[in-house]
Amino acid sequence: MYSASCFLILLLLLGAVVSAADLYKTLELSRHASEQDIRKAYKRLSRKYHPDKNKDPGAEERFVEVAHAYEVLSDETKRQVYDRHGEEGLRAHEGGQQQHANPFDMFSSFFNGGFGGPQQARRGPTAVMDFEVSLADMYTGASIDFMMKKHVLCDHCRGSGAASDGDIQPCRGCGGSGVKISKQQIFPGMFAQTQSTCNDCGGRGTVIVKKCPHCGGEKVVEHTQHYTLEIEPGMPEGHEIVFDGEGDESPDWEAGDVVLRVRSKKEEGGWRRKESTLYWRETIAIDEALLGFKRNVTHLDGHVIELDRKGITQPGYVQTIEGEGMPIFGQSAHGNLYIEYNVVLPTELSSDMRRKLGEAFYESGHPGRDEL
Numbered sequence: 001m002y003s004a005s006c007f008l009i010l011l012l013l014l015g016a017v018v019s020a021a022d023l024y025k026t027l028e029l030s031r032h033a034s035e036q037d038i039r040k041a042y043k044r045l046s047r048k049y050h051p052d053k054n055k056d057p058g059a060e061e062r063f064v065e066v067a068h069a070y071e072v073l074s075d076e077t078k079r080q081v082y083d084r085h086g087e088e089g090l091r092a093h094e095g096g097q098q099q100h101a102n103p104f105d106m107f108s109s110f111f112n113g114g115f116g117g118p119q120q121a122r123r124g125p126t127a128v129m130d131f132e133v134s135l136a137d138m139y140t141g142a143s144i145d146f147m148m149k150k151h152v153l154c155d156h157c158r159g160s161g162a163a164s165d166g167d168i169q170p171c172r173g174c175g176g177s178g179v180k181i182s183k184q185q186i187f188p189g190m191f192a193q194t195q196s197t198c199n200d201c202g203g204r205g206t207v208i209v210k211k212c213p214h215c216g217g218e219k220v221v222e223h224t225q226h227y228t229l230e231i232e233p234g235m236p237e238g239h240e241i242v243f244d245g246e247g248d249e250s251p252d253w254e255a256g257d258v259v260l261r262v263r264s265k266k267e268e269g270g271w272r273r274k275e276s277t278l279y280w281r282e283t284i285a286i287d288e289a290l291l292g293f294k295r296n297v298t299h300l301d302g303h304v305i306e307l308d309r310k311g312i313t314q315p316g317y318v319q320t321i322e323g324e325g326m327p328i329f330g331q332s333a334h335g336n337l338y339i340e341y342n343v344v345l346p347t348e349l350s351s352d353m354r355r356k357l358g359e360a361f362y363e364s365g366h367p368g369r370d371e372l
Contacts, residue, residue: 023069023082031083036153040245040255042070046107047244067103124247124256131260133231135271138264139300139326141233145226148258151248152223156214159251167210173200216230219251230262232277234327237263271300276335278325281342282307289313289343297339299324307339314342 024031027041048054050062072078073088091216133144153159162168170176178201184192197203211217231242239262247256264273272279278300284293292310298303305324318340325335349357 018169021071026065026069027073029073033073034153034158036249036255037119038070038073042066042074046070050107061356067106069108075344076240095372105345108240122253123212124250124253126256126259128259128261131229131262133229134264135267135273136300137231138262138273139233142231144229144231146149146203146229147224147226149222149224150246151220151259153251154212154215154248155217157212157219159219159249160208161212161217161219162208163210163212168206169200169209171205172196174198176205176206178203178205200209206302207277214360231262232329234331235262236275236329237273237330270357273326273341276326276328278335278337279340280337283342283344284313286343286345287342289315305337313341313343315341315342 009190027033027038027045029037029041032040045066046063049059049066051060051063053339054063062077073083085092093278119234124214132148132368137144154161157163160168171178174180178198180194180198181193181195183221184194198205201207203268208217212219215221227243227246227247241260241262243258245255249255269281282295282297284295288310292313293307294309295307297305297307307319309319318338321337323334324337325333
């Protein structure tokens with residue numbers, strides 16, 4: 001993947017880079033971040049900047065910085081030393097020989113083999129939801145803020161469910177083993193032994209004698225989280241955007257993902273979309289259909305398209321305007337716009353108008369023609 005010499009150079013540069021860096025800022029965290037927050041941040045950022053996926057300049061250096069920050073902050077002892085004395089204190093703690101783990105080995109260990117490999121920790125469910133945005137936002141691109149409710153670990157007990165650490169005690173029913181063993185005599189002198197999950201502690205081996213007052217012993221609380229959805233121009237209907245590790249939290253699993261399927265809102269009339277093609281229905285009067293017209297149509301991003309028709313426009317006629325459709329996702333080109341014309345007839349005619357139409361179409365006094 002990468003030569004050993006390149007990697008050694010990166011490690012040498014790392015000492016100079018991270019010495020001036022704030023490891024919490026590197027992981028985009030506050031100094032009060034929990035272990036789960038640190039793990040989640042490393043998971044997200046290491047995937048984002050891994051050189052196998054990100055070819056941008058500086059991505060590899062950022063990947064190494066993220067690995068070092070996680071190496072320090074995920075170790076309770078190193079984190080305490082860093083919090084009190086910074087990088088200098090950390091080097092002193094390690095005898096002046098601060099060793100940096102191989103960031104690629106760390107990544108493989110964390111993900112148990114790299115991209116696509118099974119997770120070491122049990123993962124929670126993935127939540128999949130449809131998210132509707134306006135067609136104009138899908139045309140121009142947009143940043144959309146939204147709120148979402150989810151369960152997070154209780155800040156007070158950090159997911160233990162107990163008021164304090166001392167309120168978690170070994171289960172008396174099973175002696176802390178999580179199982180109960182019972183004996184049943186079959187014949188004189190012969191017994192059968194059965195094992196079952198302890199119903200007092202549910203197999204955990206511990207019981208809570210005083211529940212956390214904040215979550216009532218539930219271990220999690222409901223929280224409303226703010227998110228920003230980035231819509232790219234021309235994003236396809238049903239395109240999935242993944243918020244990695246933002247599912248419901250639990251002490252029993254690592255939070256799963258939230259997947260948003262982006263779709264445009266269904267609106268009556270107006271603009272319609274099919275992949276990179278746009279459709280617009282324009283209604284004109286009969287005189288415009290016969291004599292021609294000029295009209296302006298305001299596009300989804302606000303720019304104006306001039307419709308200039310000379311001569312007759314048949315009802316249902318479709319005009320093609322190249323390059324005025326949806327942006328083609330990931331490209332600089334656009335699809336086509338199709339204008340369908342709908343001709344509206346008047347609901348009634350004045351006698352003067354009937355006379356003039358008769359003269360125009362049938363010529364006054366033409367034999368065999370009745371007056372309109």
